[in-house]
Each structure stands twice: as C-alpha cells, then as structure tokens.
Amino acid sequence: MTGPVRVAMTVEQCWQPVPGGSGTYIAELTAALRTQDDVEVVGVAARHRTEEVPSPVPDVPVRHEALPRTVLYETWHRLRRPRADRAGGVDVVHATTWALPGRRVPLVVTVHDLAFLRDPGHFTARGNAFFRRALRLVVDEAARVVVPSAATRDDCVEVGLEPGRVDVVPHGVRVPQVDDAQVAAWRARTGVARPYVLWCGTLEPRKNVLRLVEAFARARGAGLEHDLVLVGPTGWGGQAERVRAALEQLPAGAVHLLGHVPTQDLHVAYAGAAAFAFPSLWEGFGMPVLEALAHGTPVLTSRGTSMAEVVEGAGPAAVLVDPRDVDALAAGLGELVGRDAAAVGVAARDVAAGYTWAHAARAHVGAYRAALGGGTA
Template sequence: MTVEQCWQPVPGGSGSYIAELTRALADDPTVDVVGIAARHGDDEVPRPAPTGRVVRAPLPRLALYEAWSRLRRPRAESLTGPLDVVHATTWAIPGRKVPLVVTVHDLAFLREPDHFTARGNAFFRRAVEIVRAEAAQVVVPSGTTRDDCVAHGFAAEQITVVPHGVRAAEVGAADVTGWRRRSGVDRPYVLWCGTLEPRKNVVRLVEAFAAARAGGQLEHDLVLVGPDGWGETSRDVERALAVLPAGSVHLLGRLDDADLQVAYAGADAFAFPSLWEGFGMPVLEAMAHGVPVVTSAGSSMAEFAGDVGVLVDPLDVDEIAAGLVAAVGHDDADGLRARAAQFTWAASATAHAEVYRSAAG
C-alpha cells in the first residue's frame, strides 16, 4: 500500500484516509499491510502516521512519483518482496506484476483544471490513463465520485464505493475552555477547516458570513483552520475579510488533531460549502461531534449529511448566508451523531479487504 501521502507537507484528507485505514486493517488477521514510501531523513516524521511496517524506496518523493508515472519502475515487489495485490491510495501508482487496486478520491482536476497547477494536471492525467489500463479494482469514497469516474470512461463494474469512517475524540467543556483561551476565540463561532485552495470556496463563505453579520442575522465569529494551499486563495480571503469588524475572524492556521477535535466540539456550526469533494471528511467529523453543518447540495457531502445537514448552493452567497443562520439555530446533536456513527473505519477496512480479495482472486 502506498503511504507516502502521510509525509506530504499538507497530507489532507488522503493522509487521514491512509492513517485510519492502516490502523483498522491492522486488526484484520487476514490482511498483512506493507506500506511503501519515498526516501526520507530520520528527522522527517509523517503526520498523520501510517500503522505497520513501511519500506522506503531509494528515491525521494518527486523522483519516485515521476519514475512510477513515466517508467512504471521501481516495481512494488522489488521494494517489499512478494505481494498478492498493490493498493495505490492516491494518484502515485507503482509499477507491479500483481493485481492493482487504486483509490480514486475525486476527479476534481478534470472537472475544474484551473483549480490545479499545470504540473499537477499533467501528473493526474497520466495516472488516469494508468488506472484505466492496469487497475483490477477501483475504490471510491462516494457515489458522486463513482458517477464522475463512469462519466470519464471508467468501467462501472470495476468500481466499488467504500465510504470513509470517522473517529471523534471525547471532548469536555474544560477542553473547549482551554482551547478558546489559548486561541483567543472568546465568542460563539462558526468553524471552517481545510486547505486554502480555490475549490474550497472560502471566499464565498467569507462573503456570506459578512452578509449575515451585516444584516444582523448572525452574531458569531468565524474561525478558519488549516494551512495555505496554492494560488491566490489566501490573498483573496484576506481581501474578503477586510470588510468585517476587527476581531470577528480568527485565522488559526493548521491545528494538530487534538486541538482540531476541540475546535469542532466548541463550534455552534460548521460550514463547508466546497465546490467539489470526493468525500468531505471535515463535514462528517463535525457531525460526529453533534455540530450542525452547512455544506453543498448535490455533492458527496450531501450523501451522508442528507436531512440532518443544511444543504446550500455553493455558488450562491445569499443561500450560504441563509444556511449559516439556519445552522446556528439548529438543535439536533443526537441525530447528527447517530448519522455519523454509521460510518466507521472498521467497516471501511472490511470493505477494502473484500476488494483486495476480489482483485487477487
């Protein structure tokens, strides 16, 4: 299984997926997972970290990815020894002789190529060709991504939908109080978290928040959590924030997992009107804490948020603003937690193991 994503500066949802899946698969005696990563120094620590044995390729990340993409070398078996199946958990797909399983998180780069770098687009498109030519099985996290794959030429019978799970830490009132004090977040707040990049739609969220506050319908602060991604997004967000009262927005950067769990638990609402997601893990994490969610209608998030979430048109600032107002007044913590509890990493791992057996068989 490829686990290199966990060493990326911004591992994102793919890194969480790898860490949680390897942890859950470690409890399955029928599956022996060996991780494959690039060459790293001893001081380079993966966050989050995969569970189990990891072998290192002799090449650093960029060289390894290009070699896999263009040459289909080094083969996975040359690094790990004998294998029954190879699971590429991202678009970095090793060459190999045994059957191949690939997780396709989304095809956002085909839908909105302007939201990605030219180099990234070229790499992803080559990977799509490899998947179509070589993959025995394709795993996707949502029906939305499955439909997108079929629309772009993947064979429907090749694809299995395996939703992600969620793991929410227990958070007490004292934890929230301490985090608020350390972070300077004194007032009730609406939370967003993710990587600042164009498809996350943060500028429209900020504009909607400003409109709701200006109309006197919302008295909350806005808390934005996560690292910068690429493009002009962070500057665009800063320009949008300029119209808001001082102190009403908190840009907290990347939080560690423990603080992020507390930030979820302390929020009055979680807003995530992304333009496109393969799954939308932050929405499910917020729901697991019983926090009302605002997210995009017709998206992968709508598949699990359904009737317990507030669904909005992510291109309509007024509709997002109305959704924020509705969410902070929403009180169905038990329903939100119950819905999130249907999604477990144990169930996801069991389904992945079935895909491995099908590919190998």
C-alpha cells in the same frame, strides 16, 4: 482464494512534508486492516534516511525501495519498474495515491478525487502531467478502483472507468474527546468569546469562502448574533487577500481569521462551535463535515456534492443549500443555529457513528478479493 489476501500497499505519502488527507487515510486504513484476520499488508515506500520517521505512521511493516521518491515515481510510471510484487508472496498491489507501481498481480487503486482535471491551475505543469499519466494507467490497468464518494465515482466514470470497476468506500472518522475546559481555554487563547460558526480548510477558490463571508454579513444583518471563525492555511488564487478585504466591511471582532492551527485545536474548535459551515463547490469526500458531525456539531453544506452524501440522514443536524446562492447560505446559517442543540448533537453523532475505519477496512478487503476474482466487491 482461501486464506488471507496478501497486499503490497504504497505508504510513501506518509513521508511527504504535508501528508494531508491521503496520509491520514493510509495510517487509519492500515491500522484497521491490522485487526482483520483475512488480510496481510506490507507497505511499499521510497528510500529514506534510517532516522526519518513518517507522520502519520502506517501501522504495517514497510519495505523500502532503493530509489528516492521522485525517481521511484518516475520509473514506476514510465518503466513500470521496480515491481511492487517482485519479492513474491503478494496477491494484490494497492496504490493508495496517484503513484502506481509496476506489478504482475492485480492492481487496486484509490482515487481520492480528480482535482487536477477540475482545477489544473492549482498544480504545476509537471504535476498535471504526472497525474494525467497516472489516470491513463488507472484506466488501462486497475482491476478495481476505490473511491470515497459517489461524486468521485461519477467523475471517474466520466473519464472512462466502467462503473463495475469502481467501489465506493467512504472513509471512517475518529476524533478526540473534547471537554468544556478545553473549549474555554481555546476561547481564551484566541479571543473567540461569543457563540460562533466555524469553517476550516485551505483558502482557495473551490472552498467558496468569499460567498460564505458575504452570507455571514447578510445573516448578521437579519439578526444572527454569532461570530465567524475561519481556520486554515493560505492557499492560492488570491483568496486570502480577497477574504481579508471582504472582512474589512464587517464589524471589528465579528470574524476571526486564525490561519493554520494544530490538529488538537481544530477539534476543540469543532466541539465548541454552534454550527460548522462548509459550502465548498466540490470535494472528493469532505472529511471536515464528518469530523464536525462526530463532535455533535450541526453542518451547513452544499447540495449535490460528496458532502451531501455524508450528511444524509442527519435530520436536524444538517442544512443543504446551493453553495452559489448567497441568500440561501445566509438563511441556512440562521436556521441551523436556531435548532435545538441537544437534538442536533444526538443526530449528528448518530450519523458519524456509521463511518468507521473498521467498515472501510472490510470493504477494502472485498475490493482486493474482487480484483483477484475479476468480480465485484
């Protein structure tokens, strides 16, 4: 087709109590698409009180349906109504999460990960049923499926999606500038005085924090002089309690368990860290790895995962290990903090510079056009 592609995009995630990475994806993608002259986007969301303002804010005009979120999602999945393209003037519908509207035009779906298949215990029975129903709809109806990593693409292919329907489009990254004064102020507030290794995330089994703590203890025994800083909320599976118990075996003050922190503080923590350790067993993409690199901080992460894709070409700014091998984790920590900081910073930022939301937006437009033409992006 000629002229801009007209897209109806689901942006309801931005009104969720915890928008999470999906909300950030929607906000950053819509802002980037607004700068493109070959696409026009209108958001689709549920009914909300007029005074409610989403966070993060999607940078497109939004059409609100008459139904509240829960009812809207159920009718979308069970009845395939109301159609997201019923007002006309739409070429493609883009479902940015597992809530898939009905439509008559081609459907593009973003699949961030298949966490509900890997860790069904992390979700309620109702949530698992919702996600599985959505996956069936994706397999049956999606013209194109956008995923953030080759690892997620492989998961999608394993459950029945043809490889030719799946487009790997990595996320972009945008981080605030952090200066030495901000780092010093954060250290004073948190009591983190010594050089430190940072981890961030939710305390849950797949994040592999227990092995990281054990590896840190072994690395200290081998001469590591850094502290370990753990940032993020309590999750599930009893991980928080088990981590706290493990910390009791370490010297007082060696580990700082800070809990949830504001986003700005997290970026200051990235910028001030000697290294970032992220040995998750799996992730759909692993945005923290990319954010750390964007701050010039070297990364220890897991071989054979989506995070390994992100650090490809990072040279001295990355160490890849088997995340289940505690000795390898310990050795990797010692190796990473001993590298030349200036060379590491340059290599880390060079890799992160290749991940832009502008590039992601162009790739999404390619997926929209492929959906219309029935070809590849």
